[in-house]
Amino acid sequence: MKVLAFSLLALAETVLGGDRDAPKAAVGIYIEFDHPSTDAELSLLESEVRSILAPLGFDLRWRDMEAAGHEAWADLALVTFRGHCDLASIPPKFDPVAPSLGETHLVDGRIQPYAEIECDRIGALVKPQLALVRRQDRERLLQRAIARVVAHELYHIFVGTAAHKSTGVGKAEFTASDMLSDRFQFAPAQAHALIQTSAADVLQTSRYGR
């Protein structure tokens, strides 16, 4: 469901807007929550996802799922947040039966632009470590952990691959320390694939713009 349609606004924003040294692909991230996050939690989440993907050329614009279909993008993803994504509602136990922290839909072997993020499981995974850090840091660290799962699923969607790597944001399984470590980036090969994708999106938008 890639949107190849062109709009003047999208071209202006994509090619002319923002950092003029490095044109970025404007990408729509449509979100919905089982249990709505507060504005403060959401803004932490957005900024943590941005800090991972902006250096790779992605200019992410977050929108409510209900607004889907009204704007044209170089690329887009629809992300549903399951469970509770806030510190106060972390469940006590990690569910060992269904341990996936996030999923991207695959149909006939092709990656679809739909991801689901399992906030309860992420919260339960990092909860023991969060208890060891300063109270005022916990919410940001939880949102950063959720952001890492979001970035992982967006990697599947934007690069169009179900493959995993052995290290970095794109690896198959995250540990609690992956989720909370100060540095957690895509491995070089994945970063390269993402940069190529974002650059191709900019060119594609320009081509359709003529």
Ligand SMILES: [Zn+2]
């Ligand atoms: Zn994955």
